[in-house]
Amino acid sequence: MNYKTIIPEYKNNVCYIQINRPEANNSINDILIEECTRVLDLCDENIKIVVIKGLEDVFCLGADFNEIHANISKGNYSNQSPEPLYNLWLKLATGPYITIAYVRGKANAGGVGFVAACDMVIADETAQFGLSELLFGLFPACVLPFLIRKIGFQKAHYMTLMTKPISVSQAHSLGLVDVYDKRSESLLQKHLLRLKCISKTAIIKYKRYVNSLNDILTKSKSLAVEANEEIFSDRDNINGIFRYVDEGKFPWEN
Template structure:
């Protein structure tokens, strides 16, 4: 099938999903979420490994602020329901396949959500990770349940508060990244060679067991409500749209 925001290829039991919005810095919009959910539905029966990739310079940079501003200017409702995005990350975290994020370049905000929801994270030496939401009066409500599960409360708390990019070396120490190398394609290939030995049935049972140990669905109502609250705040939106138009952060005069 042809998609607008992603590139997809199947290789035996492996599905490769590449975020492809070069004109928008690989930001997340409704179409990207819908298309990813569609592909994951196709993966339910026979795919054992799903690999997420981005562009060489940017993996995924979070919410599409430019798209939000354009909707407001055209008189449309700007708010994007966070539920499909949360459900997408739930499928990555709990679905009957092993999910791998292969990260190169920048990963910010919702991009970190994809990473935190993945079973395995592989990166090259250019990878950087950040949660910039608090700079705009927001916070990563939907990301945090997945990130806390991956790296623990305090490290996720610190990453949220500081808002600054973290190098791949530091991300590896914290557990955001499982393995990295200048030649990350080689690292990915080695992982795939090993993981391809696992059966679909074994993966399904194991992922179901891990989901029971740490049920991300319990966090969903609070995460959705908090996300909608901060993205509907008029002062936050004013700062976001000024940033889109001028590149100035909310604290700059």
């Protein structure tokens, strides 16, 4: 199949999904969400491990403001539901496979959502993580349930309020990153060698059990989607996004 925003690759029982939008800093658009979901659906039966990765210098920078600008300008805002993205992350968190976020370079906003949704996070020493939404009057409504489950309420709260990117070592100390190294590709392969020994049946039963211990993701879905829709329909927030796209200026700049 031909994909516009990702490069899927299958090796034995492992599926690699590379986010591949270099022209848009690997930002998230509707096609990316649809294509990632389609590939994950194909992984349900036989794939043991799914690896989400980006480019060498950028993992994923969150929402595509240019696409939001274009859609709203055409009067298509009603089509911009956050629910498909939340469902995609929910599938990464609860699906019948082990999910790994392999992070090199920048992960911001929705990029952190991909990271927080995965079972494991393996990173390069170049990786950095940030939640910049509040700078635009937004907040990471759909990211937070996944991030809180991953690192706890206060740490997620602090990251959201500070809006400042953190280094891979800081992310490791918070529990967002499990392991990191400058030889990150080798580190990833060592993990895959071990994880491949686990049977598909064992993975399915374990994921079903462990996700039943904490159902914050399911319980939070409607609230997160509603909050996201509200902040992205706020006229001041939309004006800030338009100004950033049109003039390259942040909302607080004169």
